Amino acid sequence: MLTRSDLSATEPDLAALLAARPALAMHVQDGLCFEDVPLNAIADAFGTPVWVYGAATIRARYADLQTAFSDAGLPVHIHYAVKANDHLAILSVLAKAGAGADVVSQGEFARAMAVGIPASGIVFSGVGKTRAELAAALSAGIGQINVESAEELAMLSEVATSLGRTARVALRMNPDVDAGTHAKITTGLAGNKFGISAPDILPLYAHAAALPGIAPVGIALHIGSQILSPAPYAAAYSKAASTVRALRQAGQQVSVLDLGGGLGIGYRDEPGISLAAFAQVVRREAGELGVQLLLEPGRYLVGPAGLLLASVILQKQTAQKRFLVLDAAMNDLLRPSLYDSYHGMLPVSAVDFVKPVSPTDVVGPVCESGDIFAAGRALPDLAENARLAVLDAGAYGAVMSSPYNARPRAAAVLLDGGHFHLITPRQRLDNLWADEILPGLR
Ligand SMILES: *Cc1c(COP(=O)(O)O)cnc(C)c1O
Numbered sequence: 292m293l294t295r296s297d298l299s300a301t302e303p304d305l306a307a308l309l310a311a312r313p314a315l316a317m318h319v320q321d322g323l324c325f326e327d328v329p330l331n332a333i334a335d336a337f338g339t340p341v342w343v344y345g346a347a348t349i350r351a352r353y354a355d356l357q358t359a360f361s362d363a364g365l366p367v368h369i370h371y372a373v374k375a376n377d378h379l380a381i382l383s384v385l386a387k388a389g390a391g392a393d394v395v396s397q398g399e400f401a402r403a404m405a406v407g408i409p410a411s412g413i414v415f416s417g418v419g420k421t422r423a424e425l426a427a428a429l430s431a432g433i434g435q436i437n438v439e440s441a442e443e444l445a446m447l448s449e450v451a452t453s454l455g456r457t458a459r460v461a462l463r464m465n466p467d468v469d470a471g472t473h474a475k476i477t478t479g480l481a482g483n484k485f486g487i488s489a490p491d492i493l494p495l496y497a498h499a500a501a502l503p504g505i506a507p508v509g510i511a512l513h514i515g516s517q518i519l520s521p522a523p524y525a526a527a528y529s530k531a532a533s534t535v536r537a538l539r540q541a542g543q544q545v546s547v548l549d550l551g552g553g554l555g556i557g558y559r560d561e562p563g564i565s566l567a568a569f570a571q572v573v574r575r576e577a578g579e580l581g582v583q584l585l586l587e588p589g590r591y592l593v594g595p596a597g598l599l600l601a602s603v604i605l606q607k608q609t610a611q612k613r614f615l616v617l618d619a620a621m622n623d624l625l626r627p628s629l630y631d632s633y634h635g636m637l638p639v640s641a642v643d644f645v646k647p648v649s650p651t652d653v654v655g656p657v658c659e660s661g662d663i664f665a666a667g668r669a670l671p672d673l674a675e676n677a678r679l680a681v682l683d684a685g686a687y688g689a690v691m692s693s694p695y696n697a698r699p700r701a702a703a704v705l706l707d708g709g710h711f712h713l714i715t716p717r718q719r720l721d722n723l724w725a726d727e728i729l730p731g732l733r
Contacts, residue, residue, distance in 0.1 A: 302669060303560035305644060308635040308682065311560035312595065314348045315637070315682075323639040323680055326706045330600050330639050333704050333711055334678055339602040340619035342689050342703040342715075343680075344376075346384045348596035353388045356554075356588065359566035363574045367584045370414050372552045373399040375589030375686040376597065380705045380714040382406040385592065391434070393552070393587040397424040400433070410434065414549065414585065416463070416513070418484050419443075422450050429456045435585075437463045437511040437549065439486055441495055444505065451504030460499055461511040461549050464492050464534060466527040470515030470553065473630050479514030479527060486512065492534050496543055507543070509582060510534055513551030516590060519564050521572045524550075528576035535580055548582040554591035558633050558683050563591065590686035597685020599624050599701070600639070603677045604656065613651045615673060620655025621662040622695040624681060624688050628661040636664070638671060639678035646671035653679075657696045689715075697723055 309315055314326050321329035326345040333343055353369065360367040370391040373382065377399055382392070383406040391412030392403035403413055410432040415424075418439045425447055428436065438444050438460050451458045465486030468479045478485040487495060492510065499507040514527045528550065535545045550573060556563040577584065601619035608614075626632040636653060638644050648669040655662045664681060673679065689703060699718035704711050 303635070304669065305637055305648070307560040308637055311557060312682065314345055314595070317641055317644055319641050322641050322678075323637055323644070325598065325680075327709050328706050328711055330678065330680060334600055334602070334639075336711075337702045337704060337713060338717060339600055339678065340617075340623050340701040341600045341717075342597060342684070342701055343600055343711075344378075344381060344593075344597045344685055344703065344705050344714075346596075346705055346707040349381065349384050349593055350388055352592050352596065353385065353390065355566060356586070356591065359570040360573075360584075360586075362567070363570035363578075365570060365574055365578060365584060367586050368412075370412070370585055370587050371592060372587045372589030373403055374690060376593045376688070377402050377690055378703065378714060379406055380703075380712070381593060381685075382408070384705075393589075397427050400424075400428055400431070404431065414461075414511075414587065416511070416587070422446060425450045425458075426454060429454050429458055433458075435459045435461055435508065435547070435549070437461045438499075439463045441487075441491075441498070444495065444499055444502065448502040448504045457504055457506050459506050459508045461509045461547055462487055462492055462496055462499065462507065463511045463513070464489055464531055466512055466514060466530040468514050468523050468527040468530070470518045470523045471520060472515045472517050472553075472555075473632075475630055477515040479512065479523075489530055489534055493537060493541060496538055497541065500543060509545050509547030509549065510538075511547075511549035511551065511585075513587060514553060516553045517555040518553040519555040519561075521564065521568045524569060525572045525576060528573060532576050532580060535577075535582065545580075546582055547585060548577055548580060549585040549587065550577075552587040552589050552591070554588050556590060556594045556683060556686075559635065592686075594686035595683050597683070597688060599681040599684040599688060601679050601681060603673045603675055603679065605675055606673060613649065615651050615653045615670065615679075617653065617655055617664070617679065619664075619681065619701070620657040620696070620698065621659065622657055622693050622698050623655075623701050624664070624684055625691040625693075626684075626687055627664050628659075629691075634664065634684060635682040636668060636670065637680045637682065638673060639680060643671050643673060643677055657698070694718075694723055699723060
C-alpha cells in the first residue's frame with residue numbers, strides 16, 4: 292500500500308488475503324476462482340499475463356456507494372474517474388449502471404462517449420487542458436468543466452466565445468489539506484500543482500460570472516487518492532462549504548459541489564474507507580447547502596474488481612535470496628515500482644496455496660532493478676508455469692502499462708455472470724511496430 296507506516300504493517304497471510312475478498316474462492320479441484328470462474332480456465336484459454344476483471348464486483352461496489360449516500364439522505368451523481376481504468380468494457384459496465392464520467396483528456400472524453408455516456412454526464416478535470424481539448428468538449432456539449440486556474444478560465448472563455456457556447460464551470464479549490472496518502476498521489480496541498488487556493492476562489496468566481504462564455508455553477512475539489520480515513524475529507528469539505536456560503540453571501544449562484552474521488556480500498560486484509568462514515572461526513576459538512584453533489588471515484592469502483600494473472604517463468608535462488616520471476620512485469624503493472632504499492636498475491640493452485648511459505652522477492656523479467664512486485668513476500672515454492680494472481684489491480688493497472696522491453700500488451704478478460712469474455716487480445720509481436728515508419732535511409 293501507500294504510506295510509510297503502512298509499509299511496515301504486518302503482512303496478511305495467504306488465507307487472510309483470500310478471506311478478505313468475497314469475490315475470490317479457492318476450490319480443491321479448480322484452484323482459485325474469481326466470481327465463480329476458475330482462473331486456470333482463463334489462463335488456459337488466453338495465456339498469461341492476463342488482466343481479469345469482474346463485472347459483478349464493479350456493479351456491487353457502485354451499488355454500495357449509491358446506497359451509502361441514499362441511506363444518508365443525500366442524492367449524489369457518480370462520475371466514474373475514467374483514468375483508473377479506461378477499457379471500453381469497464382466503462383460500459385459503469386455506464387449501464389448509470390454512472391457519468393470524470394475525464395482528464397480528450398481521449399478519455401471520446402472513450403466515455405464511445406460507450407454511450409452522454410456528454411452532459413461528463414466532467415472534464417485536469418490542470419492542463421489544451422484549447423483543442425476544450426473546444427472538442429464544448430462542441431460535444433460537455434456537462435461541466437472543472438477549471439484549475441485564472442489562466443485556464445481566460446482560455447476557456449475565449450474558446451467558448453469563439454464557438455458560441457457557454458461552459459458550465461466549477462472552480463477547483465485546493466483546500467490545503469493533507470490527505471495522509473502517498474506523496475505522489477496527494478493533490479490537495481498548497482504546494483501541489485492542482486486547484487485554486489481558497490482565498491482566490493471568491494474573486495475568481497465573480498470574475499468568471501462576468502466573463503463571456505462562462506457560467507460558474509459551483510466548486511470542485513479532489514484531495515488525493517487511496518484515502519482511508521474520512522478525516523481529511525471532513526477538513527476539505529468544511530472549507531468548501533465555507534467557500535460556498537461566502538460566495539452566496541457575495542451574491543453568487545452556487546448549485547454544484549463536486550466532492551472529487553480518492554476513496555481508498557484495502558490492499559491487504561484491512562477494510563477500505565467506510566462508505567457510511569464518508570457519507571456522514573458529506574452530510575455533516577455539505578448536507579444543508581442545497582447543492583447538487585457529484586462524486587468522482589475511480590479506484591474504489593474498479594480496484595478490487597481486477598487482478599493480473601501471471602505465470603512463473605522460473606525461481607532463482609541466490610546466496611541471499613529467493614527470486615520468483617513472473618511473466619508479468621512493471622510494464623504491465625507499474626504501481627509497485629512507481630509508488631512502492633502493495634498488491635496481495637495468491638497462488639492459483641490449491642496445492643500451492645497450502646504449502647509452507649518463505650520470503651520471496653517477486654520480480655518481472657524487465658531489465659530494471661525497479662521491476663519488482665514485492666520484496667520478502669511470504670510465498671510457497673512455485674514451479675515453472677505455476678500461476679499467481681496479483682490482486683486488486685483493476686485500478687491504475689492496465690492504463691499505466693507500456694510496451695517497454697518490447698513486451699506486448701497483455702490480454703484482458705471480463706467476467707460476467709459466470710462467463711468470461713475476451714476484451715483485449717494479447718498484442719501480436721508485429722503489432723508492436725505497426726505504427727512505426729521506417730524511412731528510406733541513405
Ligand atoms: C484521479 C482523479 C479522481 C479519481 O481518483 P481515485 O483515487 O481513483 O478515486 C477523481 N477526480 C480527479 C480530479 C482525479 O484527478
